[in-house]
Amino acid sequence: MARSTWCYLKNEKRIGEYEELTVRSVGHWWLGDDPQWAQELRRGFHLYSETGITMIEPTRLHVNDVGAYRDPFKLTYRSYTLQQDGEEKKLDGLLEGAKLAGGLYRKPALADIVHNYIPAMRHAFWGFGMLQTYGAAYTPSGTVMNSLLFQTFDCMRHAQRFVELAWELELEEGEADEPHRPWMIWAPVQALRRFVERALTNFDWAENLVLLNTVLAPLFQPVHEALMVGIPQSAGDWVIPQFWLRLAEDTKRHRVLGREFIRAALKDDPRNRSILQDWIEKWHPLALDAIDGLGPVIDAAAVHGFATRYAEMRAAILDLEAKELASCGLALACA
Numbered sequence: 001m002a003r004s005t006w007c008y009l010k011n012e013k014r015i016g017e018y019e020e021l022t023v024r025s026v027g028h029w030w031l032g033d034d035p036q037w038a039q040e041l042r043r044g045f046h047l048y049s050e051t052g053i054t055m056i057e058p059t060r061l062h063v064n065d066v067g068a069y070r071d072p073f074k075l076t077y078r079s080y081t082l083q084q085d086g087e088e089k090k091l092d093g094l095l096e097g098a099k100l101a102g103g104l105y106r107k108p109a110l111a112d113i114v115h116n117y118i119p120a121m122r123h124a125f126w127g128f129g130m131l132q133t134y135g136a137a138y139t140p141s142g143t144v145m146n147s148l149l150f151q152t153f154d155c156m157r158h159a160q161r162f163v164e165l166a167w168e169l170e171l172e173e174g175e176a177d178e179p180h181r182p183w184m185i186w187a188p189v190q191a192l193r194r195f196v197e198r199a200l201t202n203f204d205w206a207e208n209l210v211l212l213n214t215v216l217a218p219l220f221q222p223v224h225e226a227l228m229v230g231i232p233q234s235a236g237d238w239v240i241p242q243f244w245l246r247l248a249e250d251t252k253r254h255r256v257l258g259r260e261f262i263r264a265a266l267k268d269d270p271r272n273r274s275i276l277q278d279w280i281e282k283w284h285p286l287a288l289d290a291i292d293g294l295g296p297v298i299d300a301a302a303v304h305g306f307a308t309r310y311a312e313m314r315a316a317i318l319d320l321e322a323k324e325l326a327s328c329g330l331a332l333a334c335a
């Protein structure tokens with residue numbers, strides 16, 4: 001435990017909020033050690049108590065020390081809530097200011113982004129949040145549980161805000177009657193939808209954490225930023241870029257947490273290296289398909305002044321991801 005979070009009062013040593021929420025949230029009795037339960041159940045699930053009863057799914061990872069992973073941001077419920085409350089106020093102010101300034105109008109150059117991409121993203125972020133909810137429910141690590149719960153809250157917030165932005169941009173003509181249609185039929189996001197739907201059928205909580213934070217996020221986030229920041233800016237829009245920049249810090253934190261989880265797993269047991277590499281090779285082609293589907297939208301923005309071509313962006317993204325994985329002793333799957 002970090003001494004910085006311990007307090008001394010009247011010669012009493014009291015556990016800090018961070019440890020209380022991340023270490024003591026995992027209980028001390030296990031169904032797997034109790035012979036009164038059927039062996040088949042004990043092999044597949046464990047129960048723990050102290051903050052209630054929950055189940056833990058098995059994972060291919062070798063987990064010797066459930067406390068090996070530590071959140072580098074040391075977020076607690078209180079610090080997270082205070083942080084996000086400030087960000088929500090900024091975002092509310094942005095949207096209100098945009099309304100007053102007449103900035104919430106649709107530019108023809110951004111038709112695909114406004115009519116299709118923004119409505120689709122509520123479903124993408126909802127799917128990301130469901131993956132993180134699953135991981136938080138089944139990990140034996142209290143720290144991983146908390147980190148994934150905060151990511152779930154982030155994605156719920158993102159999904160809600162994308163709903164709101166779509167409403168505001170399309171309110172005048174009432175075009176938001178079927179917001180699910182772009183997610184279901186718009187060609188550029190179908191590979192991303194397949195990635196999310198396939199991931200939601202995967203029943204290894206650690207694999208889900210890796211496929212989302214370590215495999216998809218480094219590929220998807222730069223493309224998403226181009227669609228929400230770069231292209232709108234090139235078309236003269238200021239509301240959409242500022243909207244996403246108020247949310248982008250969350251996703252940067254997710255990538256850091258993903259890297260820290262990888263490092264903790266490798267340090268905990270050397271056998272995890274081959275497992276992690278298997279997961280990268282399994283999910284990387286699907287993640288690459290997800291961003292390649294959006295490539296034509298990026299290239300089409302050239303006629304409106306967006307200077308970066310998708311092939312150039314793709315090469316830079318893969319180069320950076322390869323370096324990040326190499327720093328952990330892992331390799332990028334062939335593109």
